[in-house]
Amino acid sequence: MYRKLSFLTLIFIIAIGFSACGPAKVPPLEEINTHETAFLVPLEGDTAGDQAKFMSVDYLNQNKVSAKRVTLPVRKRSTGRLWSDYEWVPTMRVIRVNRMPVTREWTGDENKGTSGNDEAMWVESKDSIGFGLGANVTAMVTEADAAKFLYYFAGKSLAKVVDENVRGYVNSILSKKFADLDLVDARKEKAAAFTEAFDKTKEHFAKMGVTITNLGLSEGMVYADTEIQTIINDNFTAEMKIQIEDNNNKAQDKINARNVAIATAEKNAAIQFAKAKEARVAQVELEIRKMMAQAELNRSTKWDGAMPKNILPANSPLLMSVSPD
Secondary structure, eight states, X not given: OHHHHHHHHHHHHHHHHHHTOOOOOOOOEEEOOTTEEEEEEESSSOHHHHHHHHSSHHHHHHTEEOSSEEEXXXXXXXXXXXXXXXXXXXXXXXXXXXXXXXXXXXXXXXXTSSSSSOOOEEEEOTTSOEEEEEEEEEEEOOTTTHHHHHHHHTTOOHHHHIIIIIXXXXXXXXXXXXXXXXXXXXXXXXXXXXXXXHHHHHHHHHTTTOEEEEEEEEEEEEESSHHHHHHHHHHHHHHHHHHHHHHHHHHHHHHHHHHHHHHHHHHHHHHHHHHHHHHHHHHHHHHHHHHHXXXXXXXXXXXXXXXXXXXXXXXXXXXXXXXXX
């Protein structure tokens, strides 16, 4: 009986031992998408040394993941007193950089902007008139700049970098630009101001791994004081009326000048026609006189100087009435 109990006890202990085994070693897998660049960095080891290495673009480039599926190494970590109380923890980490382009439109109109909030570039002119400008921007991270982007922004998404860092930088440039211009010049120079902002922003963020492909004005100036816009609209309407009236006057002047030119041309044509007519009449009269003179000349050259034998025409009845001697 004792042996039977000991055997059952041994079987029970063995069963418990097998059932009390810790978790199986299953290293986690990481899938890398085509629009992502990944870096495999250690989570353990010489902390001070690793941190010093991590704080460099070269180190990140050396640990760039070329495969699209990564198996993370793991180690056993105790979680209790029993030998089966443990877990498998990864010793390395995959950090991803999403390279997909990000486009944002910052406006004061909730129906147009990307976020639906008032995100216009609010600035002030030299004469202390505040106004907002809408802007649109597109940014991306290239494969070659992924390590640089990760180094400067420490895992921050590109969308957040654009909304926070890029937007703030653009707003500061525009604020400085318009602070030196009065409102009239600001209205004329807003396109040039955005061209300058694009060039400076592109150069600034290229050093940190962000490629700015577009930055431009997306809407007109919106004034903080709505009465200013009303005044501008009224002045513009008045100017347009004056311009329209001036254009009408210029058009009428052209019509009058054309009519005068037509009348002058017709008058000159009539004068020329009359002169041509008089010249033709004189020419015809001259031709007639020449013909008459030629006829007289012909008659005189044929006359022999003798008088005609009779002055009556041949076979005249008067000749019949005279009897011969």
